[in-house]
Amino acid sequence: MTFDQWLEARRADLERALEALLPKPPALPAVIDTAMRYSLLGGGKRLRPMLVIASAEGVAQATGASEAAARDTAMPAACALEMIHTYSLIHDDLPSMDDDNLRRGRPTSHIVHGEGMAILAGDGLQAEAFKLLAREPQGHHPALMQRKLRVLSLVADAAGAAGMVGGQAVDLSAVQPASASAPGGTPPVTLTPDELRDMHLRKTGALIRASVASGAIMAGADAALFAELDQYGTEIGLAFQIVDDILDEEGSAATLGKTAGKDRAAGKPTYPVIFGLDRSKQMADECRARAHQALDRAGLLDSRLAAIASWIIDRKT
Amino acid sequence: MTFDQWLEARRADLERALEALLPKPPALPAVIDTAMRYSLLGGGKRLRPMLVIASAEGVAQATGASEAAARDTAMPAACALEMIHTYSLIHDDLPSMDDDNLRRGRPTSHIVHGEGMAILAGDGLQAEAFKLLAREPQGHHPALMQRKLRVLSLVADAAGAAGMVGGQAVDLSAVQPASASAPGGTPPVTLTPDELRDMHLRKTGALIRASVASGAIMAGADAALFAELDQYGTEIGLAFQIVDDILDEEGSAATLGKTAGKDRAAGKPTYPVIFGLDRSKQMADECRARAHQALDRAGLLDSRLAAIASWIIDRKT
Numbered sequence: 001m002t003f004d005q006w007l008e009a010r011r012a013d014l015e016r017a018l019e020a021l022l023p024k025p026p027a028l029p030a031v032i033d034t035a036m037r038y039s040l041l042g043g044g045k046r047l048r049p050m051l052v053i054a055s056a057e058g059v060a061q062a063t064g065a066s067e068a069a070a071r072d073t074a075m076p077a078a079c080a081l082e083m084i085h086t087y088s089l090i091h092d093d094l095p096s097m098d099d100d101n102l103r104r105g106r107p108t109s110h111i112v113h114g115e116g117m118a119i120l121a122g123d124g125l126q127a128e129a130f131k132l133l134a135r136e137p138q139g140h141h142p143a144l145m146q147r148k149l150r151v152l153s154l155v156a157d158a159a160g161a162a163g164m165v166g167g168q169a170v171d172l173s174a175v176q177p178a179s180a181s182a183p184g185g186t187p188p189v190t191l192t193p194d195e196l197r198d199m200h201l202r203k204t205g206a207l208i209r210a211s212v213a214s215g216a217i218m219a220g221a222d223a224a225l226f227a228e229l230d231q232y233g234t235e236i237g238l239a240f241q242i243v244d245d246i247l248d249e250e251g252s253a254a255t256l257g258k259t260a261g262k263d264r265a266a267g268k269p270t271y272p273v274i275f276g277l278d279r280s281k282q283m284a285d286e287c288r289a290r291a292h293q294a295l296d297r298a299g300l301l302d303s304r305l306a307a308i309a310s311w312i313i314d315r316k317t
Numbered sequence: 318m319t320f321d322q323w324l325e326a327r328r329a330d331l332e333r334a335l336e337a338l339l340p341k342p343p344a345l346p347a348v349i350d351t352a353m354r355y356s357l358l359g360g361g362k363r364l365r366p367m368l369v370i371a372s373a374e375g376v377a378q379a380t381g382a383s384e385a386a387a388r389d390t391a392m393p394a395a396c397a398l399e400m401i402h403t404y405s406l407i408h409d410d411l412p413s414m415d416d417d418n419l420r421r422g423r424p425t426s427h428i429v430h431g432e433g434m435a436i437l438a439g440d441g442l443q444a445e446a447f448k449l450l451a452r453e454p455q456g457h458h459p460a461l462m463q464r465k466l467r468v469l470s471l472v473a474d475a476a477g478a479a480g481m482v483g484g485q486a487v488d489l490s491a492v493q494p495a496s497a498s499a500p501g502g503t504p505p506v507t508l509t510p511d512e513l514r515d516m517h518l519r520k521t522g523a524l525i526r527a528s529v530a531s532g533a534i535m536a537g538a539d540a541a542l543f544a545e546l547d548q549y550g551t552e553i554g555l556a557f558q559i560v561d562d563i564l565d566e567e568g569s570a571a572t573l574g575k576t577a578g579k580d581r582a583a584g585k586p587t588y589p590v591i592f593g594l595d596r597s598k599q600m601a602d603e604c605r606a607r608a609h610q611a612l613d614r615a616g617l618l619d620s621r622l623a624a625i626a627s628w629i630i631d632r633k634t
Binding site for chain 1: 349
């Protein structure tokens, strides 16, 4: 099975699971159901759930266990991570944040449902994610309960103020008012390179890292294997945001499915702004090399995780 | 110890626990820490955490266990419920929702920190609540893990689209545009009495009910005791919102610590609008009577829970 075939099969699994695990009216009011589904089932790369699943498969591969069983155990976490990612996109796109009208090639949630309902759809998806992690997979075996609580704690940390929300808060407060930058000129930079790295590790890196960690935990990785997978997750998490910054600089709305060039226009600190394009690309490649080294130490250089690292770094959208 | 002395002592416990359990910089960026603390440590009735604790104490009383030990076991859940409640207030007060400038007698979060940061502060508090429920109290005893997962699942359900978020979504979509109501006249009502009750049970009732249930679960209530406490929680949850509607109609900003008369002005469906003031007050008293009956069946008519029911229903703010 090629990587593309694997991706297609796993994405189909994911869409089925999301559909099956989402509550339906009358359990929840139709008005919020519609808004949540619009964003959650609206396409996207599904990178984070693919990482959860590939990581669980990797643990099975390393330990000689069943990959299919590992996938099943990790699927609720895969769905939960996608729910949290989707909620963060809805909120990030709001007028008071990044003010984006286009996401995944479609009008953003607040354009379609209004700002208040978009905020609530995001809030609802976050709660739904934690409900899913607490409930699924079902069972009261102590080892299973311990894994679920560990994943819950780790995902909440990654999604919250110490992670994604904290990174977005720094990003928001680092944006220069439009009037502060000369028209057409390079906007003032307010973060040091270390602060930029810290912001990116929180804003995007934390949830990507948590995706890899969640899959590893649910599949029962021991401490040594977990440490290598966690290193891999940290590296590709940072690489993802560096590449995102590069694409925002180089891409167009047609290929990205979202508004391009907004970061620089908004005076946001980005890797290309601080380090230049060439050095930024080099840094992304360095992340890939370190991610591959971690996989090598885990004996997983031929796993889907290696292909996902390249998918992240070589992507054009 | 009088009820007021009990409240004072338990509130002091809670403030200490919130302070101790909140992460601090550099674990999270200072900018989001400031916004989260502004709202979370900004006073308030602390009704939900008091319910968690009183419910846990009630279980101890009914089973002859230590009330102090029950309180300790339930304290993280008490803090988590207050975090979720606070996040919901921050988001409800936003311009795209209820558009309130005043809360707990102070300027609302978006007035002080800006809209984007207020949204993030709410998002961060929700994640923090689930992290706390997953981590505390620490330990890997199967019975403890099972209780924590049950509380996590139940709180996520109550806070999410099937509960609080769903109720707010219905409320938001039921508001009439200002232009649709004649100046000074009664605005059009769009919900049936059953729909209004359903909205209230979700919007406010679900989290109050979950507070009572969380305390009961953490303290180890058996199924029969849990059922009575859950009935009590359902009744006082509905009563709370009915009284809230009455206070919005009768109160002033000075006593409420928030803007008064906004619901009717916004054309919101409320109990007084649909049933009139007298019948609304009668309905709140009927809730109290049913709540007391449930406590009576549990042998807990002399517990703090009975006093809290009257506190909710007789309050003037």
